[in-house]
Amino acid sequence: MAQKSAKGKIFNDPVYGFIFVPYGIIFDLIEHHFFQRLRRIKQVSLTHYVYPGALHTRFHHALGAFHLMTQTIEILRNKGVDINEAEAEAVSIAILLHDIGHGPFSHTLENTLINIHHEDLSTLFMNRLNEEFGGALDLAIEIFNDDYPRHFLHQLVSGQLDMDRLDYLNRDSFFTGVYEGVVGYDRILKMLSVHQDELVVEQKGIYSIEKFLIARRLMYWQVYLHKTVLAAEQMLIKAILRAKELIRNGAALPMPHNLAYFFHKDLNEDNAETYRDELLDHFAVLDDFDIIYALKLWTKSEDEVLSYLSKGLINRRLFRMELQNEPFSEKDLQSVRQRIQNMKLFPADTIHYLLIKGKETNSAYSTSKDEIKILFKNGSILPMSESTDFDVPSKITTKYFLCYPKEAI
Amino acid sequence: MAQKSAKGKIFNDPVYGFIFVPYGIIFDLIEHHFFQRLRRIKQVSLTHYVYPGALHTRFHHALGAFHLMTQTIEILRNKGVDINEAEAEAVSIAILLHDIGHGPFSHTLENTLINIHHEDLSTLFMNRLNEEFGGALDLAIEIFNDDYPRHFLHQLVSGQLDMDRLDYLNRDSFFTGVYEGVVGYDRILKMLSVHQDELVVEQKGIYSIEKFLIARRLMYWQVYLHKTVLAAEQMLIKAILRAKELIRNGAALPMPHNLAYFFHKDLNEDNAETYRDELLDHFAVLDDFDIIYALKLWTKSEDEVLSYLSKGLINRRLFRMELQNEPFSEKDLQSVRQRIQNMKLFPADTIHYLLIKGKETNSAYSTSKDEIKILFKNGSILPMSESTDFDVPSKITTKYFLCYPKEAI
């Protein structure tokens, strides 16, 4: 810890013990209210409805990923990889801010609240901070956008074996209690190296990488795509969409002011730059609390659909979720549709808010994009998929879901 | 786990692994929206401003304490202590609901939002639930209120070595990462026994009890009364008090409706029964989210004090906190008072919202009330303080604090 200097602040982290943050720009960015907002955005959305400990935030995750980056820089330098001070600081800033564009409930509402990908929002935030900090984030932004020639720096921020994934797998395992997702991050970090500005893993780390891929796969199906979590998230999406529709139709729905902005303004990637400051000003004060507060208000809405969804979310009366490997047949759908109608609670034209179908796809590892590279003792370098007799879990698995009120039996 | 029956639900808990809840009244109570509200009340208020992992809730704590109770009942029965099914269920209900009367930010706002102690509110909630459940909570309420002759059952719920303390010490240690607070709860549970309906600890558990007391002491000074946590909590209290005053003076302060109820209605122990249902209806939908949302609104208040405190809390610009063993002198106060005035931000008559003084007292163990009893091998029973050559940490320690804006230098 505290390598470069004794001056800094120590955060207690149940996952890593202590996280040292040196005074300077890193510390100042953490203190910035843009970053403090991440304290009010849960890392894994509504997962705590299944795993009650999973209340950790994007703030904590960003600090954790920064911590791993600090360690990695030191390990690489000790192996003779030349990383100058400016690069070290820049890559640390890049990982610290990689998720700063996440909105309330992170991925769940990603394209529902605002039609802009969170990484693009992160870029908008970084540019704005760069102005505030007088250009001090130039190199960090270059690395984040993969415009810097030393590719491995970007790979540490965003790749198939980056500090982001290592931290979130560990952190999500820790707070959910699904310890099977724990990754031997310290061993993996020790195996990292750099060859011609590309990130590589030393040969003896192969088994740890296999384990890492399987842990990721497990976390997807056991946690991130857990059927009850999916049900809650789908309900949340539908509640927001229903509220949007009501507003479009002229209803005077009570809700936080800053949330209303996003309901009324049609923002997307094309106009994001135009409205940047206005957008950021509103986004920078938007968090999970606004959504939960709105849902609490809406439990009393006159709209049966919105109040039903809101009460379900607040009081944890979640939809039944069916998951299967094949798409659901029209017959299946028809049967559920009928049962929902039998509830006699909702207007006929609102059934698509209550009968939710969709699919989730997942692949723990991709062999089509920038693969993890293994450095063999003889100096050769091979992609992971060709480095082991183990079959990397690269198949894309699709699961189809059907989700509806429990009362619709 | 799952001893009595295979029918029930398993919760993942990072602290204990799995928590089994049998279907039946326990499960139904957990499903009740009164209990689900505890999901929105953090166990340790604003502690996460110092320990970012400490976001766990009263919901999780109640489940955990219930889990320890289940284990304890089994251990005691295996030692031949007769606990019938009705008693086992009742004491489990009592521990499950012991904190159901906690409001937003738990202890921090305990006498600020509403002038009724949380245990009395718990009793109000239990009585209401008892009506709903047709008297099924009769015995649980007796035990909770210590009206049941078998005293040890009450001691397991509320005493100097109860399931509540064992769970919160472990849980708070876990989520803060202050592992020194961890208590060997499994060893302690195994040492519990009952003698003439009084809870006792077998002699060989003495060292574990010493450790438990020291862990509790450490958690108090290192976590619960951490100076920065105290500063944040004092700011929150002052923000609420300022808002109350503004409202009393006729200001139209925006805030959640159910919060407003408690601002306008003067509730206390004398009239609690009279207004019970109205009170509970409002309280049952009040949680941390309302307070945080209100603070977010108030960051834009025209009142300089309220907006200053609210912005400080939302963006984590916390007051400076000084702690010492002696009361602060009038000279100390005068100096700080002057510095606050130099800030030229606040009306003169509001200084008491910004210059906060007070004291915290703590004792890890009390020798004056119902002591922990040790059962010696020769059959004799002595209070803990007479059972060991170790000095039990029973001194009452008082620390005086002074707390004010960081800008007041």
Place this chain on the structure above:
Amino acid sequence: MAQKSAKGKIFNDPVYGFIFVPYGIIFDLIEHHFFQRLRRIKQVSLTHYVYPGALHTRFHHALGAFHLMTQTIEILRNKGVDINEAEAEAVSIAILLHDIGHGPFSHTLENTLINIHHEDLSTLFMNRLNEEFGGALDLAIEIFNDDYPRHFLHQLVSGQLDMDRLDYLNRDSFFTGVYEGVVGYDRILKMLSVHQDELVVEQKGIYSIEKFLIARRLMYWQVYLHKTVLAAEQMLIKAILRAKELIRNGAALPMPHNLAYFFHKDLNEDNAETYRDELLDHFAVLDDFDIIYALKLWTKSEDEVLSYLSKGLINRRLFRMELQNEPFSEKDLQSVRQRIQNMKLFPADTIHYLLIKGKETNSAYSTSKDEIKILFKNGSILPMSESTDFDVPSKITTKYFLCYPKEAI
């Protein structure tokens, strides 16, 4: 814990916390000197030369596997699987004694010291104990030998997902510090069920099984077949073989009396029954200490090969080990042979004790024998390899090794 009865003994186990052993035959078997001998046999032979914490014993492993069995029986019973008291006790005895036939340094010296497989020796021991205990082990022996119709009981003792594997993966991970080998044993146990007397895993346990297989694979290559561990073990085998040869040639080699018995007597599966009591009497007092003591004596042997190997083992001067996917060429061998000769330390006809070649094969999972079965929600049962889109790690991997003195450069 302490399920059946409060009467019993609790063992502290850093892996599982507490292990409860009820008084009765289980306790009496643990107290028996046959079983106490396992305290002097390390679980993983010379692994501690690479992982210094790996000093745990077969005694501890057997207790741990017994503990998992106790939990499993309870879980299965709670699911309605009928297991009567006699079966529960028998399967517990079978797992407790499954390794009682292991000799010094377990697998390392398995066919070097005595030409009988350890499971056959376990059977000999069990039969002898059965005589002593008046037939009380009849059913345990039936289950151990897979002669009992309810196959799942045998599968819990010996199968691809048995209590043995679950315990040793966890325990070896724990004591080596290779935490990547940790298996979510508690989750796996909760997923076990029985269908028509066959062990099955419930569908939602599939990802845990994948993880278990990968953990096993990782432990093989990272720990059990670690190149330095292999080197030490090969040296130990060669030292014993050299000693045997010297004795065959009439040398008066000092060594423990009970070890000498196995050097002079040619025991094998054919004559094992004939010499059973004599064999067991000698084997029952043979342990790691005899071998280490002999090696210490042999460091002063006049035979250059034996003293060289013995000194290397005692002072941890281990051979260099080369591992590769292809067999070594005659040229490779010739080169090393020459370098050993250049050392001018050893008689020409002893080169095979110093130039050690061989191969290790491993497969984490077998699809050819009794596969792990998955029970799907629709009631169908499929072998693991057909239950997931994940490729089970069933390939047989072979690695060739070459091992020789470090001085032979």
Place this chain on the structure above:
Amino acid sequence: MAQKSAKGKIFNDPVYGFIFVPYGIIFDLIEHHFFQRLRRIKQVSLTHYVYPGALHTRFHHALGAFHLMTQTIEILRNKGVDINEAEAEAVSIAILLHDIGHGPFSHTLENTLINIHHEDLSTLFMNRLNEEFGGALDLAIEIFNDDYPRHFLHQLVSGQLDMDRLDYLNRDSFFTGVYEGVVGYDRILKMLSVHQDELVVEQKGIYSIEKFLIARRLMYWQVYLHKTVLAAEQMLIKAILRAKELIRNGAALPMPHNLAYFFHKDLNEDNAETYRDELLDHFAVLDDFDIIYALKLWTKSEDEVLSYLSKGLINRRLFRMELQNEPFSEKDLQSVRQRIQNMKLFPADTIHYLLIKGKETNSAYSTSKDEIKILFKNGSILPMSESTDFDVPSKITTKYFLCYPKEAI
């Protein structure tokens, strides 16, 4: 890790994760056969008879204490404490070798096998190594013997808050599974500082120090002085004393040659220097294995006392141990004496080998010698006992024991 240089070796340690040892003199000392011998000496003697995981060695403890020293040096340097390279290396060597003079079964046989304290033997070994390494240990020896003016360096090796205690409390807790003994070593290390060449603890570390003292106290009574551990250790002492007496009386007792040396030669602090090389040569190959092997031989001794004790130790048939706060009365002794005589197994004049009485004293902290010093924020420094309202556990507790064969009922 690996701060100064990437060149070195990494040890896996389940307690700390990884321990980095730089190539150079530290590595060479670890490779030396004097140090490798510590692999064959268990840290906590026969404690594994109660806590089966406690098989860890002095080798592992020395590595662990070295690791903590490395971290401490870095922390202190980051606080501006000037520690030059020579001092850093020397204090690291001193802690690495602090226990190198321990013999078989460490403290248990400390004055039984050889009448020289283990720290004096450590000094003898260090001096001999210093000769071998051409004076490279000069400074380390100065620090070890407290002859170097910068006192804090010695305090880190040997004091009331040294790396030795921090490591053994953690390590013994870990391997016994008595997790209550775990010490927040990382927090404590972070609180260390130096004032005028004296080690101090920063004020905010007070509660961690309290916890450390209580953990130490707990480990003493729960582990180190556990009654069954004491019984086993007393039996071992008596077995060795009986063997010595038999030899003195001319018996031809079989035993390892190097053990025999210590039975025949009367070594003590006065003649230690005279016989140094001879003594060290024999001691350097003496370890737990010799003693266990001897006990195995003696199970067949014709002497009833020696064979009884040896069989008891090998097969874990341990004496009954009674512990109390008062000395045992002559009446108590007489009663037990009679019961032993009733066993009719032992010659009349051997009763003192079978009826063992004695006392154990312990104090977790001493206020009479070099106290832990607390550095307050105002710059003042006070001894721990005056720094807190907590009563430091400095009382000397005495327990009297009486120990005899279980059959003597």
